[in-house]
Amino acid sequence: MRTLDGRRSYSLIAEINMIPLIDVALVLLIIFMVITPFLMQSIIQVQLPKATTGQASAQGRPIQIQVTKEGAIFLQGRRTAPTRLEHALGLVLLHPDRQPVLIQADEAAPFQSVVQVMDTAKRLGAAKLGIGVRQETP
Numbered sequence: 766m767r768t769l770d771g772r773r774s775y776s777l778i779a780e781i782n783m784i785p786l787i788d789v790a791l792v793l794l795i796i797f798m799v800i801t802p803f804l805m806q807s808i809i810q811v812q813l814p815k816a817t818t819g820q821a822s823a824q825g826r827p828i829q830i831q832v833t834k835e836g837a838i839f840l841q842g843r844r845t846a847p848t849r850l851e852h853a854l855g856l857v858l859l860h861p862d863r864q865p866v867l868i869q870a871d872e873a874a875p876f877q878s879v880v881q882v883m884d885t886a887k888r889l890g891a892a893k894l895g896i897g898v899r900q901e902t903p
Contacts, residue, residue, distance in 0.1 A: 802842050813899045814872040827867040827895060829858055830882050834873040838882060847878070851885050862892045868898035 811831050831839040838845050845853045858864055866886045870879045886894055 811869050811871045811897075813897050814867060827865040827893075828854070830854075830866065830868050830886075831866065832870040832874045832878050832882060834871040836878045838878065847881060850882065851889065854885060855889055858886075858889055858891060862890070864891070864893055865893035866891045867897055869896045887903045 811833060829841055831842075835837070836847075836851055838847055839851065840853050841857060843853075853868075858866070868879065868882055868886075870882075883894060
């Protein structure tokens with residue numbers, strides 16, 4: 766750009782480029798979304814009962830349901846009300862004939878809560894149910 770007397774005029778463009786800031790924010794959001802379920806599962810305190818005959822599941826990743834000693838139910842690390850368990854489990858249980866359900870109940874958990882979880886899983890068609898235990902050496 767030239768002025769009337771023939772000299773060049775320079776102007777400073779003063780604006781902040783927001784693209785790198787948005788990129789960093791989106792990457793952090795994705796990291797938090799991926800890590801949160803793992804952090805939630807590690808917070809749930811469940812003291813599994815001991816068994817000498819326990820063995821690892823041969824199938825892939827089962828759907829995990831935890832029952833705490835207070836009777837609270839967690840489906841895949843998220844707290845679920847006992848009245849909403851059937852609906853929530855129905856959304857997660859896509860292939861009941863192939864997806865095993867692993868129930869990890871605290872050794873002091875109310876037996877009625879464990880039976881309710883097992884009954885709900887069977888009603889939805891879960892073919893394989895497993896009970897989580899701690900391996901005890903004989």
